[in-house]
Amino acid sequence: MALNGLRGGGWFTRRRLWGLGAAVLALAALAGTIVWMAGSDDRALDAACDGVLPAKEVRAVLGDGDISVSNRTEGTFDVGVKAGARDEGARANTLAVRCQVTADGKGSVRVTIAGAPRPRTRYGIDGLYPSVPGGDTLAVPLGHGWSGLFGTDNARQDDSEDGEATTAVLLDCAKGGSSLLITVETTLGGVTLDDPAARPDFVRTATATAKAANAHWGCGARLGTPVRTVGLPVNEDEYEPLLGAKGTCAGVPTAARSAVSTARETARDRAPRETCALGARDGSPRYHLDAYYGPYAEEARAEYADAPTQDGPTPADKPAGRLGLSAYWASATCPDGSEDALFLVRAAGTEDNTRRRPDLPYERAALKAFAERSARSHGCGTPVTPGR
Known part of the structure; x- marks a missing residue:
């Protein structure tokens, strides 16, 4: 953001x-x-x-x-x-x-x-x-x-x-x-x-x-209880094997071609924004998977709507698609008239349009697995994912 x-x-x-x-x-x-x-x-x-x-x-x-x-x-x-x-x-x-x-x-x-x-x-x-x-x-x-x-x-x-x-x-x-x-x-x-x-x-x-x-303001939202303990934000060196992921990276597959075998993640507990950072064996970054809900989804779409240099459709235009040479997005309908959830996969450490030999099938598979689990945990519908 x-x-x-x-x-x-x-x-x-x-x-x-x-x-x-x-x-x-x-x-x-x-x-x-x-x-x-x-x-x-x-x-x-x-x-x-x-x-x-x-x-x-x-x-x-x-x-x-x-x-x-x-x-x-x-x-x-x-x-x-x-x-x-x-x-x-x-x-x-x-x-x-x-x-x-x-x-x-x-x-x-x-x-x-x-x-x-x-x-x-x-x-x-x-x-x-x-x-x-x-x-x-x-x-x-x-x-x-x-x-x-x-x-x-x-x-x-x-x-x-x-x-x-x-x-x-x-x-x-x-x-x-x-x-x-x-x-x-x-x-x-x-x-x-x-x-x-x-x-x-x-x-x-x-x-x-x-x-x-x-x-x-008469919102009538469901409130939580007093927060007596809170976790510590996850640092770059706190990566673990992807196969053992139990939080925001749970269910995301590994990839031999893209050398994806580790992950940094957080718990998935009603957070309005979620991230799964995928890396190589030594933790060096490969991909970022992000989920946006409510105002954060609205914000992300608004930024794409305000990007006239972007070629082709963006998350501001349609439910799912491809951005540049190595990025995809998906979306899911959420209950009670809330903003549709937005999910993105992007290659780490480089601009989307400069990727050489991107592993597109893996990116779509990773996005699909990530989006489906995230949407389900938030009570949203099955995500619309890109076909190619």
Whole structure:
């Protein structure tokens, strides 16, 4: 995904104003945007993210010291919006809530809440949703009944310098195919993700915000339970034999011609994005298999729709097909009007159109096995896969 972090500018930041006890409400010139400026840390924190940011959880992570708060809310959310609707008026989820809390010397919590699906007129404008890091490491599912991810860009250092992580929680609303995506970037000083006792601190704000947002916007999604343990994102050197895979790579075949015999994977536990990284015997990368659900599937298709240089059909045009010389995609219909799931297989370490002697039959077989297991675990239909 091309998205990284929060987008947009013009955030209003409020520092502690000593002696000012009354809250001030400012209406921004931008229609639909409300910016709160308060005279005390606690009042600003209570108002952040349209009032759904959990002050107790944020304080538990950042401490009771001085903080600065920035906040912006714009757009609307409609639980009746359908993901597959072509009528622009039926895809009117423009809700975008952003807030950030920073504690000097302690860290920061940055939150985005986005309604999905977005109007098609928003495609190609800065991206649709914040991403979860997924370059050298694989994000892991939150589990505990949540549809969510926990990821980081940092290589594990086994010291106190890697305290940055992103948590995403997807709320599939009770009707209409609409959803809320809550993304929280947490940075904590003096904390390492290697410490299993510390990792829940990076997650607690996201799940508590999701619970409050679910009620605030009448989403009616199924919620998970408190996350007391969370896995560690999977590093590049954590590959295992593909034949023994039990998670996102389960059922994917090996390939002698492509020298595919190892895999990096995560558990498959309602995660809205899944990855299976295939490699050679020494772990060197060969292919990436990716599954996208809900807003992440919408985002991926929107990026292809905004790529005029792409020759031939893309995932934005049809359910299945071939991209370039060595990439395929498939799709599956998901329940309750949700966005169709999207599945991709791509050669690792090279552009799709520069592959020499690509092993196309294997790529189709790997994609089919991966997509079928992933779709089944999410309650989606049998995937439409490419024929050649």
